[in-house]
Amino acid sequence: xxxxxxxxLSWLLIGSPLPLSLAIEGIxxxxxxxxxxxxxxxxxxxxxxxxxxxxTQCIVIVFMIHFQVWQPLPHSGSNLPGAWLFQTLFxxxxxxxxxxxxxxxxIGIYIEFGRSRLNLSxxxxxxxxYEPTYDLVQTVKALAKKANIECPDLSLVDSGAPSxxxxxxxxxxxxxxxxxxxxxxxxxxVEACIAHEISHIxxxxxxxxxxxxxxxxxxxxxxxxxxxxxxxxxxxELLADRTAALLLGGAEPLIAAxxxxxxxxxxxxxxxxxxxxxxxGKKSVLELFSKHPNLGTRIRLLKEMEPVLT
Numbered sequence: 080x081x082x083x084x085x086x087x088l089s090w091l092l093i094g095s096p097l098p099l100s101l102a103i104e105g106i107x108x109x110x111x112x113x114x115x116x117x118x119x120x121x122x123x124x125x126x127x128x129x130x131x132x133x134x135t136q137c138i139v140i141v142f143m144i145h146f147q148v149w150q151p152l153p154h155s156g157s158n159l160p161g162a163w164l165f166q167t168l169f170x171x172x173x174x175x176x177x178x179x180x181x182x183x184x185x186i187g188i189y190i191e192f193g194r195s196r197l198n199l200s201x202x203x204x205x206x207x208x209y210e211p212t213y214d215l216v217q218t219v220k221a222l223a224k225k226a227n228i229e230c231p232d233l234s235l236v237d238s239g240a241p242s243x244x245x246x247x248x249x250x251x252x253x254x255x256x257x258x259x260x261x262x263x264x265x266x267x268x269v270e271a272c273i274a275h276e277i278s279h280i281x282x283x284x285x286x287x288x289x290x291x292x293x294x295x296x297x298x299x300x301x302x303x304x305x306x307x308x309x310x311x312x313x314x315x316e317l318l319a320d321r322t323a324a325l326l327l328g329g330a331e332p333l334i335a336a337x338x339x340x341x342x343x344x345x346x347x348x349x350x351x352x353x354x355x356x357x358x359x360g361k362k363s364v365l366e367l368f369s370k371h372p373n374l375g376t377r378i379r380l381l382k383e384m385e386p387v388l389t
Contacts, residue, residue, distance in 0.1 A: 119321065127291065133298050135238075173328065180297055189329040191274070192288065207236070208236060218269075219233050222270070231253060232252065232253040232254070234253055238258060243256045249284055260272060271332035274326045278320075278322035287315065288312065288315070299381060309369060320333060321381075
């Protein structure tokens with residue numbers, strides 16, 4: 080019901096006058112809200128296609144209004160109840176699309192030439208980083224070789240939160256492992272967390288996330304774009320779980336790590352950017368707006384995939 084309401088509101092603000100486009104987006108919305116169990120790559124394509132469709136609609140509508148090919152809501156319908164509201168909202172297409180496009184260009188430039196060009200200490204000025212242990216470095220090298228990717232850099236983070244995250248700095252990927260993760264997790268569980276981060280790099284998630292985030296900014300007035308972006312993030316997290324399980328030769332270590340996170344009483348907030356750590360084990364409507372899937376869902380899907388992976 081909530082998703083349907085958001086779709087309707089999105090169409091009122093920046094939507095297409097074409098019934099066929101409405102039907103296509105309706106079908107994609109149903110696919111978005113459905114559970115595609117292991118076909119995370121297919122779901123990724125559907126979500127990116129949905130973003131592309133909405134962007135195309137915006138461009139077409141702005142073009143038609145700007146060159147007076149089409150005028151929103153004919154004058155003959157102006158006597159209908161609430162017609163003025165529809166006319167006002169549709170006329171906002173052009174300035175909202177321009178504003179979104181300008182913001183998207185600025186954010187795109189910042190993503191490519193801003194923070195990603197900083198080193199770790201500049202990107203996280205309030206965090207202390209240390210040299211990793213030899214064993215941890217060897218673990219990363221072995222997983223990177225198995226994933227057939229260039230070995231990323233590795234750093235320890237002075238944090239008690241059991242987290243690991245990956246950032247792109249100076250054109251290279253760096254996996255940061257919190258000291259709290261090493262202190263509270265078994266070696267196999269730490270390896271599983273690192274495998275999850277390696278999987279994000281292998282699956283090119285950082286480039287795909289940038290594309291989807293920039294598209295959402297361009298479509299900021301389309302409320303549905305926020306749902307698409309968060310659904311995309313959740314899908315890539317689930318795909319990273321599956322890829323990590325394949326790298327490890329089974330899902331048990333990652334299941335154990337996620338179960339420990341689910342049962343732990345975490346003090347403080349995890350570091351920004353943590354890709355493995357999502358501490359909310361409760362299911363709610365707000366999950367639609369979360370970029371991390373529910374821990375219980377991740378564990379359940381990994382258990383269901385276990386017979387296929389081994």
